Amino acid sequence: AQTVTQSQPEMSVQEAETVTLSCTYDTSESDYYLFWYKQPPSRQMILVIRQEAYKQQNATENRFSVNFQKAAKSFSLKISDSQLGDAAMYFCAYRSQYGGSQGNLIFGKGTKLSVKP
Amino acid sequence: DVKVTQSSRYLVKRTGEKVFLECVQDMDHENMFWYRQDPGLGLRLIYFSYDVKMKEKGDIPEGYSVSREKKERFSLILESASTNQTSMYLCASSLSAGRGVGYTFGSGTRLTVV
Numbered sequence: 001a002q003t004v005t006q007s008q009p010e011m012s013v014q015e016a017e018t019v020t021l022s023c024t025y026d027t028s029e030s031d032y033y034l035f036w037y038k039q040p041p042s043r044q045m046i047l048v049i050r051q052e053a054y055k056q057q058n059a060t061e062n063r064f065s066v067n068f069q070k071a072a073k074s075f076s077l078k079i080s081d082s083q084l085g086d087a088a089m090y091f092c093a094y095r096s097q098y099g100g101s102q103g104n105l106i107f108g109k110g111t112k113l114s115v116k117p
Numbered sequence: 118d119v120k121v122t123q124s125s126r127y128l129v130k131r132t133g134e135k136v137f138l139e140c141v142q143d144m145d146h147e148n149m150f151w152y153r154q155d156p157g158l159g160l161r162l163i164y165f166s167y168d169v170k171m172k173e174k175g176d177i178p179e180g181y182s183v184s185r186e187k188k189e190r191f192s193l194i195l196e197s198a199s200t201n202q203t204s205m206y207l208c209a210s211s212l213s214a215g216r217g218v219g220y221t222f223g224s225g226t227r228l229t230v231v
Contacts (some may be wrong), residue, residue, distance in 0.1 A: 045222035111157040
């Protein structure tokens with residue numbers, strides 16, 4: 001079964017600095033999808049970024065980018081020019097390409113990011 | 118803009134009460150999910166559904182049931198609420214896994230059982 005591990009329960013960054021959140025996963029599949037979700041104190045889980053495993057190019061969305069290392073099964077999130085509004089819980093997630101319960105999202109335990117003014 | 122709507126943001130119920138948590142999506146998604154979220158435990162899957170009238174148990178189904186009579190609505194039922202069911206409940210929906218998309222989440226219901 002696939003697993004997702006976020007080894008940093010909490011992290012802190014100074015406003016305007018860059019921070020990287022780590023995520024590793026375990027799978028025997030070759031095609032799959034990876035996601036980062038943000039959950040601010042308002043509780044709404046918001047999709048930040050998505051990566052398709054068959055694409056070598058790292059996904060980017062404005063200040064958010066990933067470092068996807070397929071062989072190492074690593075999927076880290078980099079937040080550049082951190083803003084106070086980036087303070088949130090961040091979840092890494094894996095999704096198989098297959099249907100049924102195998103295709104359910106598998107979440108890591110999350111990393112709580114604090115942003116210092 | 119696509120939406121998943123959870124009927125209540127905060128709910129306080131008494132022990133032994135039957136509790137209904139409602140979730141409605143407007144995206145014609147096949148899949149719907151109920152999670153509970155507790156500090157340090159992350160997101161835990163309670164039940165999910167791939168189609169109308171079908172349901173499957175997740176990782177922690179005990180004490181819960183679900184109903185999906187219409188494609189857009191997925192209800193979570195606590196048959197007899199207990200204090201250990203005090204938690205944040207999140208509903209989500211998605212297209213099928215092969216489409217490679219993530220889930221869209223509702224804004225959560227914080228349930229307190231007293």
